[in-house]
Amino acid sequence: MDLRELEAKALDLRVDIITMLEQAKSGHPGGSLSAADIMTALYFGGIMNHDPNNPTKEDRDRFVLSKGHAAPALYAALAEAGYFPKEELVTLRKLGSKLQGHPDCKKLAGVEVSTGSLGQGLSIAAGMACGLKLKGAEQTVYTLLGDGECQEGQVWEAAMFSAHRNLDNLVAIVDHNKLQIDGNIEDVCSPEDLGDKFRAFGWQVFVCDGNDMEAVMDTLTSARGIHCGKPKAVIAETTKGKGVSFMEGQAGWHGKAPNAEQSAQAVAELTGKEVEHV
Amino acid sequence: MSNEKKATRAAYGATLIELAQAGLPVVAVDADLTGSTTTKKFGDVYPDRLFNVGIAEQNMIDVAAGLSLTGNIAYTGSFAVFGTGRVYDQIRNTVCYSNLNVKIAPTHAGVSVGPDGGSHQMIEDIALMRVLPNMKVLVPADYEAARAALKVAAETPGPVYIRMGRASVPCVYEEGKELEMGRAYVLREGTDVTIVACGVEINEALIAADQLAEAGISAEVIDAFCVKPLDEQTILASVAKTGCVVTAEEHSVIGGLGGAVAELLAETTPVPMYRIGMRDVFGTSGEFEELMAAFKLDAAAITEAAKSVISRKNA
Numbered sequence: 180m181d182l183r184e185l186e187a188k189a190l191d192l193r194v195d196i197i198t199m200l201e202q203a204k205s206g207h208p209g210g211s212l213s214a215a216d217i218m219t220a221l222y223f224g225g226i227m228n229h230d231p232n233n234p235t236k237e238d239r240d241r242f243v244l245s246k247g248h249a250a251p252a253l254y255a256a257l258a259e260a261g262y263f264p265k266e267e268l269v270t271l272r273k274l275g276s277k278l279q280g281h282p283d284c285k286k287l288a289g290v291e292v293s294t295g296s297l298g299q300g301l302s303i304a305a306g307m308a309c310g311l312k313l314k315g316a317e318q319t320v321y322t323l324l325g326d327g328e329c330q331e332g333q334v335w336e337a338a339m340f341s342a343h344r345n346l347d348n349l350v351a352i353v354d355h356n357k358l359q360i361d362g363n364i365e366d367v368c369s370p371e372d373l374g375d376k377f378r379a380f381g382w383q384v385f386v387c388d389g390n391d392m393e394a395v396m397d398t399l400t401s402a403r404g405i406h407c408g409k410p411k412a413v414i415a416e417t418t419k420g421k422g423v424s425f426m427e428g429q430a431g432w433h434g435k436a437p438n439a440e441q442s443a444q445a446v447a448e449l450t451g452k453e454v455e456h457v
Numbered sequence: 458m459s460n461e462k463k464a465t466r467a468a469y470g471a472t473l474i475e476l477a478q479a480g481l482p483v484v485a486v487d488a489d490l491t492g493s494t495t496t497k498k499f500g501d502v503y504p505d506r507l508f509n510v511g512i513a514e515q516n517m518i519d520v521a522a523g524l525s526l527t528g529n530i531a532y533t534g535s536f537a538v539f540g541t542g543r544v545y546d547q548i549r550n551t552v553c554y555s556n557l558n559v560k561i562a563p564t565h566a567g568v569s570v571g572p573d574g575g576s577h578q579m580i581e582d583i584a585l586m587r588v589l590p591n592m593k594v595l596v597p598a599d600y601e602a603a604r605a606a607l608k609v610a611a612e613t614p615g616p617v618y619i620r621m622g623r624a625s626v627p628c629v630y631e632e633g634k635e636l637e638m639g640r641a642y643v644l645r646e647g648t649d650v651t652i653v654a655c656g657v658e659i660n661e662a663l664i665a666a667d668q669l670a671e672a673g674i675s676a677e678v679i680d681a682f683c684v685k686p687l688d689e690q691t692i693l694a695s696v697a698k699t700g701c702v703v704t705a706e707e708h709s710v711i712g713g714l715g716g717a718v719a720e721l722l723a724e725t726t727p728v729p730m731y732r733i734g735m736r737d738v739f740g741t742s743g744e745f746e747e748l749m750a751a752f753k754l755d756a757a758a759i760t761e762a763a764k765s766v767i768s769r770k771n772a
Contacts (some may be wrong), residue, residue, distance in 0.1 A: 284555050292526060292557075296550035302516045303551060306523020309508060313484070314527070336513035340520065
């Protein structure tokens with residue numbers, strides 16, 4: 180896909196996110212929308228080697244959604260890629276659905292590991308990276324963390340370990356959208372400069388506009404190509420609720436679903452169409 | 458069977474070497490205690506298969522999770538207090554929820570750490586691990602049982618908890634003994650009282666059975682090698698014969714083996730029962746043998762409890 184097509188795909192993901200959350204009547208739009216461009220690049224930009232028809236193929240790259248509450252972004256990407264029918268998106272969070280409130284690898288093919296309890300994904304990804312190196316495999320492990328999630332001490336246990344083991348087949352992307360449930364990350368408990376932190380632990384650090392498709396693609400492409408003996412962190416500067424005017428930069432939209440009217444407004448904004456009033 | 462006393466933990470590194478030599482893709486993840494847990498022995502032979510994460514137990518569990526997701530059978534070490542309690546969420550939400558092939562195999566469980574005191578004496582681990590869906594719980598009684606447990610864990614897909622201790626205990630099982638998942642073993646047959654024990658309490662239960670025999674009481678001793686899934690058939694068959702039961706564990710009486718047996722009997726055949734264990738208290742510094750007596754975990758306490766449940770049966 181070229182850049183324009185990727186940008187269009189990211190919009191599709193955002194529309195899917197809004198639609199499924201409205202149907203579910205609960206869930207996390209803010210951190211799903213902020214991550215939509217990153218998810219698009221990973222699954223449609225040729226960054227990850229993956230196959231919807233063979234989700235467990237041996238030579239696939241791995242993805243761990245450490246910020247498990249952004250499950251709608253992952254589900255939208257998996258559905259758009261063909262892992263399961265798009266019609267199932269509206270079953271999100273409902274009884275009997277494959278699409279649990281947070282990703283469940285036992286229910287949905289394409290999910291490598293169940294996540295949702297924050298702070299654990301980087302450790303899991305590091306373990307996977309060790310496992311791949313142990314068998315001489317070439318694949319890369321990607322994980323997406325939230326910036327607020329970086330308040331969990333385990334993230335830094337994993338950061339230290341990954342650098343110590345020279346895991347250059349590991350790419351940690353931080354969705355730096357600056358907001359968490361209780362407000363601005365700087366006000367709740369500031370992690371200060373996340374890039375500096377990873378750098379201090381011995382990582383190769385990249386910083387990019389995480390809502391600019393070209394920047395995301397360029398950065399992830401660079402990160403993948405470098406075998407510097409260091410794990411790689413991509414600090415993706417994003418906007419929480421990106422693409423929906425009334426959600427952008429609003430902590431209140433961390434874990435609240437849009438109602439029908441808000442959903443229509445959001446979809447209209449994303450698709451550039453007028454809201455149809457009935 | 459030898460008269461030599463050995464700690465269950467001593468089986469850890471040695472058994473991992475055996476498993477690797479047999480071609481199994483085992484890896485060990487430890488948190489700066491490779492000497493104490495004996496995983497260092499494994500690392501000396503298979504340096505690329507031992508992952509020392511440093512003093513970072515949360516990372517240890519999830520690195521093991523990642524290793525299992527890439528085709529390995531991952532064993533995690535540390536002391537039981539850190540290897541279960543500190544990392545409960547990692548075990549629950551990653552290992553058990555995703556049903557991963559991770560073996561939680563910490564050492565230094567129970568009061569066997571002695572002088573280190575209450576902070577280090579893990580007496581809630583069986584309860585914590587038993588309550589988790591997908592988790593299986595093995596409590597080996599001696600070195601050979603620990604070896605068998607580590608081995609059967611490798612052969613059983615999914616999470617398995619193996620509880621090992623620091624104290625040296627007499628051997629109960631003969632060398633090379635194979636034990637099965639889901640099984641309890643009748644070590645001594647009897648008709649008057651059933652003693653169901655696990656771990657280091659097996660030795661105390663056998664001594665108690667001797668003491669009871671001298672008093673003309675016939676005690677059946679069952680090793681609940683596998684606390685979960687519990688071998689209900691073996692326990693129920695014994696209790697049907699004896700009509701009363703004493704459980705014994707170097708663990709809290711809440712939620713452990715005693716709890717499991719009580720749950721089983723309450724739903725099927727309630728009988729007079731007493732649970733030997735830590736009675737809702739923390740441990741304290743002291744030598745292992747002193748603590749066993751101080752907290753009434755020793756053979757004398759089991760003997761007394763057996764007499765008590767027999768008298769209640771006959772009342």
